[in-house]
Amino acid sequence: MAAGREHFSSRLGFVLAAAGAAVGLGNIWGFPTQAASNGGGAFLLVYLLLILVVAYPMLVVEMAIGRHGQANPIDSMRALGKTPLTKKLGGGVGFVGLMVPCLVLAFYSIVGGWLVSFMLAAWADLVGLHAASDWLKGFSVGRNLFGAGVFYLLTILIVQAGVKNGIEKWSTRLMPALFVLFGVMFIYVMTLPGANEGLAHYLIPDFSKIMDSDLILAAMGQGFFSLTIGGCSMLIYGSYLSRKENLPKMAMNVTLVDTAVAVVAGLVIMPAMFAAMAQGVEIYDQNGDLLSSSTLVFDVLPMLFDGLGVAGTFIALVFFVLMTIAALTSSISMLECPVALMNERVGTSRSTASWLLGSAIAAFSAVIVFNFGDLFGLVATVATQYVQPIAALLFCLYGGWVWNRHQKLQEMREGFDDIEQSLFWKVWPFYVKFVCPALVAAVIWMSVA
Template sequence: MAQRETWTSRAGFIFAAVGSAVGLGNIWSFPFQTASNGGAAFLVVYLLAVFLIGFPTMLIEFTIGRRSKQNAVSAFAELGYGDWTFAGAIGVFASFITLAFYSVVGGWVISYIVGSVTGAYLGDAGAYFGSVSSGLVAVGAHAVFIAVTIGIVAFGVADGIERATKFMIPAILVLLVGLAAWASTLPGAGAGYSYYLSPDFSVIASNFADIVPAAMGQAFFTLSLGFGVMIAYASYLGRDDSLPGDSAIIVVLNTIVALLAGFAVFPILAATSGVGDASGGAGTAFIALAGAFGQLPAGQIIGLVFFVVLLFAALSSSISLLEAPTSYVVDSQGMERRTVAIGIGAVAFVLGIAPAYGYVGLFNDLVFNVLLPVAVLFIALFVGWVANREAVDELGRGSSIGEGATTIWLWWVRIVVPIAVIVTLYLGVTSFYTGLTTGAYF
């Protein structure tokens, strides 16, 4: 069997993990989740979810991955707990389902890059979205996006994923900073900042059942938790890397990108259609922003820059979503990586035809509200109550973290994380069931 691949450097791992976390969830979903759920009130709950639940959960996945040196499914058997393999399988399944609909949204981004060059969406943003978001055009763009994703993963960990993310992540940061700086000069930008940064806590109390699962799901999605991705990525790490240090860098960078997206989007909306128009379904981001670009000086150029950022973000995450199932098949079956990536990507393309014909919302809510909380719950219970000695030992390798800190982390993972996830799961399943029974997804 060929020697298992590794990252060429610590920076390579961090860029790849940040790339997985920094995706459409930050730039497409986050600003519009914020707008749909009370603005700054949602932002507060989201930040709490990221640092109090997301950060400890990332350490869970990193300890499993590096300790086992295996993919998210095989890791549990490698650690001697084969009965828990299902926990990793749920994550890999979530990753595959997400890739199918995520690629469709990535295809929308490609269509909007073309529309930025031609100016096609500037006259009627809603009509343009309707023409590219469903049907054969959406399927074709979906095919292009997933083909690029397959190509990057097929080249391997170092030559494909690491090399691509080392280029894309700095590009995303530079372009987003530029967009945010430009947006700050727009008339009316202050109203956007006020909506984004001045929380009304009564909104949380009155909309608790909507805001909490949305914020938790957004935190898991944007940090790539519950997909098995971070287990797979950590499995390529060396023993001398500091897991707490790397996790902190990844979480902070990911949060910075999400916040920057808000600083770019809300002033633009406030200067044109108003922040209230940002709420709505999966396509609202494209309609609201594309319409805003059509009303601004140099809007066509700004639109092109924004959608290029969105494309880099989408690709940096989609390659991790494909890597999770690919690493499982390569590790367990000893098959050639390129063949596996093409095969899994092709099946994801076929599954993605359904969201390409209008079912993005169904797939999105299934992942956000059900699959990710279930996967996170099981891996938290596994590390907290079953493999806790191995996890604590692995957490201390390569770092200066003391016994007191590891003990606090372990009990936090045992008690706080499961309780928070169970509440989120209950609210999320209730919401998803309501959507199914009322026909909201069909």
Template sequence: MAGTSSTERGSWNSKLGFILAAAGSAVGLGNIWAFPTKVATEGGGAYLLVYLVCTFLIGFPVMVAELAIGRKSGKNPVGAFKSLSSNKFFPLVGLWGVICGVMILSFYTVIAGWAFGYAFEEIFFYFGWDAGANWLTDTSNGFRNAIIAAVFMIGTIKIIVGGVSDGIEKATKTMMPLLIGIIIIMIGYVMTQPGATEGVREYLLPDFSKITTGLIFSAMGQAFFSLSLGMGALITYGSYLNKKENIPQAAAMVTLADVGIAFLAGLLIIPAMYVAKNAGIEIFVGDQLASSTDLVFQILPALFHSIGGAAGLILGVVFFLLLSIAALTSTISLLEVPVSFVIDEYKVPRKKASWGVGLGVLVVSTIVAFNTSLIGTFDYIFSNLGLPIGGLLTCIFVAFVWKTDSAITEMEYGFAGIRQTLFSKVWPMFIYVICPLAILYNIITNFI
């Protein structure tokens, strides 16, 4: 167990703890608002179907590779590539993952702060404290953005200081069931409202004529980002895995958890949009559905306000707390990656590493808070391009440097008969050919 004054790495207390932590890393704001909006605008049920296929055919094999690298090396992304090969290039791939995670965290805390602030805005609106409500919803206010982002970051740091089992695992064991429970309760309420049925049809009924190359690669990009691949998070989490754990099984459970929560989020958000439409709230801009940001920070608050009374207050507060919990489960993993790097490579005690790295990222977050136009730029460079590049290079490393056979040997711990299964025959083909080609096409498309 990693103490706050120790450089010991720690480990998960249980498989459930790992699965919830890894699923928490994967489940974030992208699942709760970006995914439902993409489903609604890019093909409804058709997009949902393609997303599910991409998650298991592209995301799952890469996740297995990252977990195997992490457990075999027992190190952070940089140390992992160093320990598994004398090749000087691939530690830079690990460093790139660390950098991507840091830069994503720098703007993620600002957006998470918006969600956290809106939970209190619902309370202020209910009591008629208009000045306070307006201040909390002014996302162009750099001072406001910086203050709430700082609160969010400090909460994340305090969890990371606790270490793997007493910090990350304990927190996610509480937050993940709470998150799922909140989503299910809100779905139950929304489904009773006028207009919800239209949203369910839009979400679940596929229009196969909308399946195009663009839709497929959009869904693949969403799957890749939502699983936290390419940034070293799963290499880091894998490094805390016990040898007795079955890596493919654990990866499958994490993937199922991520997909399941994304599905539930869509079942909440899209019907809620059509409930808002039924209440006279505009959800379209011309012929296009409103953007995910407008949906979360304009349309849904307007819906909660139109409901009014205690019901509107409770729904609004609970929804934005849901977003805050989802964001926190992701910021934990985003911060743990660079903290693990500092602990491993520089032998810094966990408490000092957590506060040092966290406050360093907060400096960048403060710059973003006063220049929110940077969010789009950072998201494009470090999420849309950075993560697929990291995933592509990880596939190349496992296929041609460390070798898939070495990875399968590592997986034999916890899965003794793996070489006699179909998985051991099929998985290398995905790592050698299918995943790299699909990811490369996605990178080129994003770049163009």
């Protein structure tokens, strides 16, 4: 254990922080969109199954690697090797993994800035500042820079405060607020005409679609990205987890909270989509495909809110506060990964590392903003469809093959003395060695096909 290394002070703090790292636009934006595009209830059923049999075992791998290494992603991966070569290769794997949060944060913060802008626009409408609201809702370089700047400022301020006083403190506040706001949104949305039809579409599966290969691959990919498999966030948070904790149980808790957010997001977004359709907003084309899958949150739902008059402005404010919270709980985990590396390798203070690295990634985001048409989609595609799946595969191969069975058993015994007698241990080592790599390879194939 690294001397003086911070750890989460409570189980609840870790679970909410780790779940917050996983919860983000992938849950609240991506999951409902995928469900709407892939049969609603059929997608939900397959997703729930795959999150347990595919994503959960991989989550345990990343958390275990982090707790074993008690360090940043590069040094934690090096710690798995027993020879100079495997240690060097492990460091390389850690570097690939570290690229994921840095690349993702560069474009994610721009989207986070849009959320901040729409949130402020709703507030401006409430107080009569309609010109400011129009500017905040408009798409311009200035608006994008402003929104991203505010989003980075919030992220840096939380990360610089540390694990207990920053990440844990704010996660234990933001995550409950997320559920409360979801509850408020759900109650209101269900009062709207058409919402019941959307709820039925979401909860009642069409069993004829369950074995559709595209649906299965989409659900598998969503499960991986929902839990940020390969994104280093779970690895770095695992490194702050006490050795007294039962790793499989803690990973299951994180999985359940993250999945609950995705499911609840669907309970809000899907009925809201059908309510918008009842008001004349076009959602699907003649083939049943979403017309606006990439702009659902910023085009379709605001049209719904606008049709509700003054009440819609209040609902819009609540909704975009909710979305901003979800985005922040993810962004702080992304920035934490390189900050931990700089803090441990260079000895720079956490505050200095947070501002330096946050500013550096923000500068890259500014370049993307000024060249939005050329770079935004490119960076997002490279990060999520190539680098993250490859990092997940490398983590899986290292965790399954380089990290031998006895070493894994020793790590798992910490907090779970009789793990050898459990069904989990009888299945998990084989599963992560053979099954998980094949499934990750399938996700990669889906991403590039």
